[in-house]
Every structure is written in structure tokens, then in C-alpha cells.
Amino acid sequence: MGIRLARLRAGAVTAALAAVALLLAACGGGGTPAGSGDGGAGGGGGTIKVGLLMPLTGQISQFGKQTSNGAKLAFEQKGNQVGNYKIELVEEDDKNDETEAVQRVQKLITQDQVVAVIGSVSSRISIPISEVLEQSGVVHLTPTSTADDLTPGKKWVFRACFYDSFQGRVMAKFAREHLNAQTAAILYDMTNPYSEGLYKSFEAAFKELGGQVVRVESYQKGDQDFHAQLTKIAQAKPDVLFLPDYYNPVGLIAQQARQVGVQAKLLGADGWDDSQLYELGGEAIIGNYFSNHYSIEQDNPESKAFVEAYRQKYGEDPSALAALGYDAANLLMDAIQRVIDSGGDPTDPEQIRDALERTEGFKGVTGTITFDENHNPVKSAVVLETTKDGHKYVTTVEPE
Amino acid sequence: MDIFLQQLVNGLQVGAVYALIALGYTMVYGVIKMINFAHGDVYMVGAYVAFAVATLLASGQTTAAGLAIFALAMVVAMVGCALLGALIERTAYRPLRGQSRMVALTTAIGVSLLLENLMQIIAGPNPRPFPELIPEQTWNVGVVHVNAKFMIVLAVSLVMMVGLQYLVMHTRLGKAMRAVAYDIDAARLMGVDVNRVIAYTFMIGSALAAVAGILVGTVYQRIDPFMGILPGLKAFVAAVLGGIGNIPGAMLGGLLMGLAEVAVSSVRSQLTGAVAFVILIAVLLFKPTGLLGERVYDKV
Numbered sequence: 060m061g062i063r064l065a066r067l068r069a070g071a072v073t074a075a076l077a078a079v080a081l082l083l084a085a086c087g088g089g090g091t092p093a094g095s096g097d098g099g100a101g102g103g104g105g106t107i108k109v110g111l112l113m114p115l116t117g118q119i120s121q122f123g124k125q126t127s128n129g130a131k132l133a134f135e136q137k138g139n140q141v142g143n144y145k146i147e148l149v150e151e152d153d154k155n156d157e158t159e160a161v162q163r164v165q166k167l168i169t170q171d172q173v174v175a176v177i178g179s180v181s182s183r184i185s186i187p188i189s190e191v192l193e194q195s196g197v198v199h200l201t202p203t204s205t206a207d208d209l210t211p212g213k214k215w216v217f218r219a220c221f222y223d224s225f226q227g228r229v230m231a232k233f234a235r236e237h238l239n240a241q242t243a244a245i246l247y248d249m250t251n252p253y254s255e256g257l258y259k260s261f262e263a264a265f266k267e268l269g270g271q272v273v274r275v276e277s278y279q280k281g282d283q284d285f286h287a288q289l290t291k292i293a294q295a296k297p298d299v300l301f302l303p304d305y306y307n308p309v310g311l312i313a314q315q316a317r318q319v320g321v322q323a324k325l326l327g328a329d330g331w332d333d334s335q336l337y338e339l340g341g342e343a344i345i346g347n348y349f350s351n352h353y354s355i356e357q358d359n360p361e362s363k364a365f366v367e368a369y370r371q372k373y374g375e376d377p378s379a380l381a382a383l384g385y386d387a388a389n390l391l392m393d394a395i396q397r398v399i400d401s402g403g404d405p406t407d408p409e410q411i412r413d414a415l416e417r418t419e420g421f422k423g424v425t426g427t428i429t430f431d432e433n434h435n436p437v438k439s440a441v442v443l444e445t446t447k448d449g450h451k452y453v454t455t456v457e458p459e
Numbered sequence: 460m461d462i463f464l465q466q467l468v469n470g471l472q473v474g475a476v477y478a479l480i481a482l483g484y485t486m487v488y489g490v491i492k493m494i495n496f497a498h499g500d501v502y503m504v505g506a507y508v509a510f511a512v513a514t515l516l517a518s519g520q521t522t523a524a525g526l527a528i529f530a531l532a533m534v535v536a537m538v539g540c541a542l543l544g545a546l547i548e549r550t551a552y553r554p555l556r557g558q559s560r561m562v563a564l565t566t567a568i569g570v571s572l573l574l575e576n577l578m579q580i581i582a583g584p585n586p587r588p589f590p591e592l593i594p595e596q597t598w599n600v601g602v603v604h605v606n607a608k609f610m611i612v613l614a615v616s617l618v619m620m621v622g623l624q625y626l627v628m629h630t631r632l633g634k635a636m637r638a639v640a641y642d643i644d645a646a647r648l649m650g651v652d653v654n655r656v657i658a659y660t661f662m663i664g665s666a667l668a669a670v671a672g673i674l675v676g677t678v679y680q681r682i683d684p685f686m687g688i689l690p691g692l693k694a695f696v697a698a699v700l701g702g703i704g705n706i707p708g709a710m711l712g713g714l715l716m717g718l719a720e721v722a723v724s725s726v727r728s729q730l731t732g733a734v735a736f737v738i739l740i741a742v743l744l745f746k747p748t749g750l751l752g753e754r755v756y757d758k759v
Contacts, residue, residue: 249729276728281689283679284476286469287724287731294462307586311681318597319465319604338588339681 104143107395107406109134110167111148112178112188114155122180122380123155126202128373129384130177133392136368141392142399144406153179157187164188168195174408175200177387180380182206182253189216198412202387203352203380205329207256210434215408217415217434219387219425220352221458223253226328227260229350229440229456230301235268237442237454238324238348240298244274246288246312248304251280257303257328273297282308285315293321305330310339317343324348332379336445347445348453353379353425354441356452365424379425386423393421461602466725467718472609474717476675479616480694481701481709482623483667489627489704490640490660493560496567497547498668499691500574501540503684505669506676507582509536510589517590529592529677536669544665545658552661553654571687578684586683589676608678615674619667620710626663627706636660640704696739702752711750 111130114123127150139146149171153160160179167173168191175198179185185204192199192215199216201209205223210216234240243265248254262272273295276288289312292300300316300323302309313325327349336344355366355376365385369377377385394414398405405411421428426438439457443450480502487495512532517525551570555562596607627633635656638646647653675690676682693716701712716735724731742749 250732278728279732281685282732283675283681283686284469284473286472287466287721288728290462290465290469291725291728307681307683310588311679314680318595318606335585335588339586341588341680 104145105406106145106147107141108147108149108171108173109391110164110171110173110176110178111150112153112160112163112167112176113150114180114184115150115152117155119155119180122203123152125378125381126180126384129369129377129381129386130202130388132365132369132372132381133385133388135372137392141395141405144395144399146392146395149173153184153188155179155181155184157184160184160188161191164191168192168197174198174406174411175391177202177384177391179204182209185209189213192216197408198391198415200387200391200415202383206252213434215412217390217430219383219390219423219428219436221438221440222435223256223328224260225435225458226350226440227257227262227303228264229442230326230328230348231261231264231268231270232456233348233350233442233454234265234299234301234324234326235270238299240270240324242271242273242295242297243299243301244276244292244295244297244323245272245301245303246276246278246285246292247302248280248308249277251304253330254303258301261301261303278308283311285312286319289316289319289321292316292323293319297323299324299326301326303328303330306333306336307339310336310341310344313340313343313347329379331445332450334449337449340445344445345447348442349445350440350456351379351443351450352440353382354443354450354452357441357455361422362424382424386425386428389423390415390418390421390428394418462725464601464603466721468603468605470718470721471613471714472606472717473720474697474714475609475613475616476671476678476690476713477694477697477716478710478713479612479619479671479674480668480690481697481713482616482619482706483664483671484695485698485701485703485706485709486623486627486667487660487664488698489706490636491556491643491657492640493552493563494567494695495661495664496564496691496695497570497574498664499687499694500571500578501543501547501665501687502668502672502675502691503578503682503687504543504574505536505540505665505672506589506682506686507578507672508539508669509533509673509676510587510682512536513590513592517592522594525592525594529673532592533670533673536673537666540665540669540672541662544661544668547665548658548661553657556657575684575687582684584684586681589680589682591680592677606678612674612678615670616710616713619670620706623663623667624706632656632659693735696735698749700738700742700749702749705749705752708749708751715750 113127114120134146134148151163153163167176176192177200180203182204185201186209189199193213201218203220204218205220207222207224210218245258247258265272274292278285302312302325309327309331325347329351331349332351366377394411395405397414398410403410419429428436428438431437437458439455441455442453444453484498509532512535513528516528547570551566555566593608598605627636635651638651639653639656643653697712697716698709701708720731720734723734
């Protein structure tokens with residue numbers, strides 16, 4: 060999920076948080092949460108508390124529930140237990156609201172004393188909470204937030220998904236190598252950093268791979284008429300048209316593009332991943348491509364087992380978000396396991412953080428994960444085709 | 460040249476929508492000198508009412524049946540919105556009549572937020588695909604693609620404009636409206652039922668918004684609870700540009716706005732969002748009465 064925040068706001072939130080954190084440290088005479096102390100170190104066992112922060116109500120509640128379901132399935136499969144330690148999940152609802160999310164995280168840190176927080180879905184929320192967790196020295200692992208500037212320079216922040224720049228590169232590579240496209244045009248939402256980030260990375264990669272970007276046009280959030288921009292794009296006759304936005308505007312753009320005679324294949328990113336894309340885009344959206352984190356048709360044993368278990372528990376196919384939630388939970392438990400194996404104290408956030416950073420070749424549902432220096436997983440992306448029967452797996456693009 | 464003609468058509472298409480919403484704006488302002496910022500949201504409600512009727516009835520129908528459903532949905536939406544307009548006027552605006560304009564303006568913004576959030580609760584925040592009532596058809600006139608649906612929007616706005624102008628200038632109700640617009644107290648002394656005239660004004664304005672709502676739903680085939688905000692704002696600018704209170708002015712302002720936006724967009728699309736507001740500032744600075752709004756007596 061992308062971000063839609065004014066950067067200014069993030070700055071203000073950060074400053075406020077820094078002040079709150081200082082205050083807390085002064086009052087609490089320590090401030091660093093240390094897990095629930097009763098188990099103590101050694102092999103005697105105990106309880107490790109983990110926070111799960113998701114938008115369970117509000118505009119993107121279905122995304123929150125899917126991600127949360129994936130994570131819970133992972134914990135359940137392990138019997139909420141790692142080694143001799145019991146894992147206690149504390150779930151909170153951030154309502155997809157920055158202020159609410161920060162309050163919930165404060166509660167998780169000070170009251171529940173969690174060692175790690177898994178969340179949230181959109182980068183707009185994950186960025187402010189990452190600032191709090193970074194200050195407090197608690198592990199932050201987001202399953203789904205793709206904004207480039209979420210993790211760099213932060214010691215405690217990790218993610219289980221790839222980031223936007225990589226996604227732009229994937230589609231540029233796919234367009235050049237798979238579709239043999241010579242020319243590309245781009246139409247993006249200039250008021251949405253998610254859309255802008257994708258456009259920039261796609262443009263750079265497409266040029267680097269020897270293609271030509273013939274038109275770049277933009278619109279604003281809430282616009283519903285794109286004829287003027289599309290008329291110019293039609294004139295340039297590109298082989299592909301990149302539409303880095305959510306399914307909602309993309310459906311409309313696809314229809315209007317066909318009306319003014321744009322013949323290009325349409326390309327997109329993970330924002331397309333919703334069945335509403337087909338309702339809003341109709342015929343015009345069929346036969347195009349977008350990148351995603353995961354496909355249930357992916358042919359590996361981890362994925363097959365996961366799809367089976369998820370269907371059994373929830374009675375529906377897992378989405379890419381559910382798969383990422385599942386991977387995030389397993390990444391965390393894997394790190395905790397390694398702390399225990401090496402004789403460390405798994406109630407100490409610092410030791411879990413160190414172990415998480417050293418994750419190497421972790422076999423997840425969405426790919427094999429090793430973290431780079433910015434705590435971004437280096438892993439593959441899938442390209443899906445939009446067909447009359449829904450998304451269809453086309454190919455997997457590896458990071459270079 | 461081809462691209463110029465095509466962009467001209469695109470501009471008229473966008474402008475026709477602004478014009479349609481601007482008509483309702485300008486009429487209410489003309490009569491009671493109040494900017495009804497909830498107008499864009501009444502337009503949204505109109506689209507949802509039409510959506511409810513259309514989804515109930517539409518399923519793989521013929522073109523003729525589609526048009527019949529379209530007409531029915533339009534009537535239901537107009538009646539529904541007229542009632543909504545009367546309700547808003549009675550409960551939110553009438554108790555504040557006589558207070559300063561700022562009070563009425565603030566209340567209108569409150570009503571606007573109320574409608575948006577209510578619809579979000581009732582229909583959910585996600586956009587809905589509007590059923591296809593009029594089949595997609597693109598006429599190729601020479602090298603230019605013209606969308607048939609947009610021609611319908613343009614035609615409907617012209618009909619509405621003429622009808623409205625007739626109503627205001629040549630009927631008893633219109634005469635009463637002009638009297639209220641000119642001097643509300645004198646009109647009351649002359650035996651005009653001011654409350655009733657103002658209520659009718661809101662009902663007609665809201666019905667016009669409903670027409671805009673269903674047409675936009677049909678053309679773009681997507682509606683959501685916040686669809687009224689941006690077009691409402693731009694239609695307001697269009698009304699100011701044409702001379703707020705002036706009916707042909709609203710039409711002209713809407714079409715000019717659409718053309719200006721597309722013109723800027725075809726040079727540099729990053730700047731499109733600013734066009735409406737640059738126009739607003741320019742009009743307010745250099746010709747506050749708008750293009751057609753100088754003859755004060757005709758203001759209705």
C-alpha cells in the first residue's frame with residue numbers, strides 16, 4: 060500500500076512524538092520496555108508479547124482484516140509458542156488514522172510492553188508509528204507498507220514487502236523484455252506520493268533499459284475526467300501506458316483511454332489488486348498487466364500449504380496482503396527462535412532486532428527473504444494479467 | 460489541428476458538467492444571496508438515488524428499456540433531491556435567515572459534511588460502478604471522437620438553462636422569486652409568501668443538482684460519497700465567472716471553465732488543478748460581477 064500523506068504532517072507528528080517520548084522517559088525512569096519480565100532469561104520459558112496494529116475499521120478495513128488474518132494464521136500454526144516461550148498477541152485497531160495509530164502504539168509500548176509491533180497496512184500510518192517505535196527501541200515490522208522512505212536510516216524498522224522503486228523497475232523490465240515495448244507513456248496522480256514514486260522509478264528504469272518515455276501526464280486526486288491527458292497520450296502512440304495508482308481511478312482511466320483511441324497495453328502496480336477493478340474498468344481493463352507481491356497460483360510448496368490452510372480457516376482465497384501478514388509473523392517468530400537457539404533472551408527487543416537483521420534466505424510464501432542494508436527484503440515480484448476470470452499469473456521477476 | 464479540435468470537444472464535455480451544477484448554484488444565490496456549499500453534495504445524493512433505482516431495475520436491457528430506466532431514475536432522483544433540498548432549507552437555513560451571511564455559509568459547510576458522512580455510512584466509502592443505461596457510443600466526426608453521452612449532457616444543460624430562464628422570467632413563481640431577490644421585506648409586504656418562494660427555490664436547485672448527478676453517473680460510470688466536492692467547487696467558480704446569480708452566465712462560465720482546464724492540461728497537465736482557482740482570483744480582482752452579471756435587476 061502506498062502513502063497519501065502530506066509530508067508536513069509527518070514532520071509535525073514526529074516532533075510531537077519526540078516530545079512525548081522524552082516526557083515518558085522522564086516519568087518512567089527508564090522508558091525502554093523490556094517484555095514481560097516474569098519468565099526471565101534462560102530456558103525456563105515465559106511470555107513474549109507481540110503487538111498487531113491494523114486498520115480493522117474505516118476505509119480500508121478489508122485490507123486490515125486480510126493482513127491480520129494472515130498473521131494470526133501463522134501464530135496459530137505454531138501454537139502461539141516459540142521454544143519454551145508463549146507468544147501473546149495484542150491486537151489493536153488504528154482506524155487508518157495517524158493520530159489514533161500513534162496512540163495505540165503508545166499503549167502497546169508502555170502498557171502491554173510488547174517486544175515488537177506488526178503493522179500497519181498503509182505507509183501513511185506506518186511512517187508515523189515507525190518514528191515512535193524507533194524512539195522507544197521496539198521492533199517494527201510492517202507487512203505491507205511499500206513507501207521508499209519508510210525504512211532507510213532507521214535501526215528498528217523492517218518490512219516484509221518489496222518497496223515502490225523496485226515495483227516500478229519490475230514493470231519497466233517486464234515491458235521491455237516481455238512485451239518488447241519501445242515506447243512508454245505515464246499518467247500518474249501528482250497528489251499521491253505512492254503514485255509519484257512509482258512513476259519516477261518506472262521512468263528511470265525504462266530509459267535505462269533502452270526504452271523511450273514519450274509522454275508523462277498527471278492528474279489530481281478526485282479528478283474523473285482524463286480525456287485531455289489521454290488525447291495527448293493517444294497522439295504519441297506509446298506501446299505501453301503505465302498507470303501507477305489504486306484500482307479506483309485506474310478503472311475510469313482505462314475506459315476513457317479506449318474512448319479516445321489509446322491502443323497501448325496498460326501497466327500498473329499492487330494498487331490494482333482488487334476485484335472492484337473489473338467492475339469499474341469493464342471491458343477496457345481486460346488484457347493488461349500489473350505487478351504484485353504474490354499470486355495464489357505461484358508454484359512453490361510454502362505457498363501451496365499456506366493457501367490450503369488459509370482456505371480451511373477463513374473459507375476464502377488469501378490475498379497478497381494476507382500472504383504478507385503471514386510472512387511477517389513467521390519472520391518475527393523465526394528471529395525469536397534464533398535468539399532462543401543461541402541462548403539469548405527472547406524478551407529483549409534488542410536481541411530480536413539483531414536476529415531479524417541477520418535473517419538470511421528465509422523461505423516465505425511471497426519469496427525468499429534476505430534483508431538489505433535498509434531492512435528491505437530482497438525478493439521477487441510477480442506480474443499478473445487482468446482477464447475475464449480475474450487475475451492470472453504471468454511471470455515472476457527477480458531482483459537483479 | 461486534429462488534436463486541437465479533439466481537445467476542444469474534450470473541453471466542452473468537461474464544461475457541460477460544470478455548467479449543469481453551476482445552474483443550481485447560481486439560482487439559489489440569485490434569490491437569497493447565499494452560497495449553498497451543500498449543493499455539490501445534493502448532486503452526490505442525486506447520483507446515489509438514481510443509482511439505487513437503476514441497479515434495482517437494470518439488467519442486460521435493450522437500449523429502449525435502458526433509456527426508460529434512465530428517465531425514471533432521473534425523475535425519482537429529482538423528486539428525492541427536491542424533498543431533500545426542502546428539508547435542508549427548513550431545518551438548517553430557515554432558522555438562520557436574517558443572520559449574517561457568514562452564519563449561513565458555515566451552516567452550509569456543515570450540511571455538506573453531514574451529507575458526505577451520512578452517505579459514507581449508508582452506502583460505504585468505496586466507489587460504486589454505475590449501471591450502463593445508455594450504451595457507450597463514440598461518433599467519429601472526421602478525425603474527432605465525440606462521446607454520445609456527453610452530447611446528451613450538453614443538450615440537457617441547454618434545455619435546463621432555457622427552462623430555468625423561462626421559469627424565472629415568465630411565470631408567477633419566477634416573478635415572486637425576482638421580487639424576493641430584489642427586496643425580501645418589500646416582497647413580504649406585497650403579500651409574497653417569502654418562505655414558500657425560498658423553499659421552492661431550494662427544491663428546484665436541488666432537482667437540478669440531481670439531474671447533474673445522474674448524468675455524471677451515466678457518463679463516468681462511477682460514483683462515491685465524495686464525488687461532489689471538487690466538481691461542486693469548480694461549478695461554484697464557473698458560476699462566479701459567468702456572474703453569480705445569472706442563469707445564462709452559469710452556462711457560459713461552465714463551458715469556459717471546461718475549455719480553460721483542457722487547454723492548460725494539453726500544454727502541461729501538472730497545472731490543471733490550479734486553473735479553476737486562478738480564474739476565481741482573476742475574476743474577483745478584475746471583474747467581480749462576472750462576465751454577464753452586470754445588470755443587477757436581472758439577478759435571479
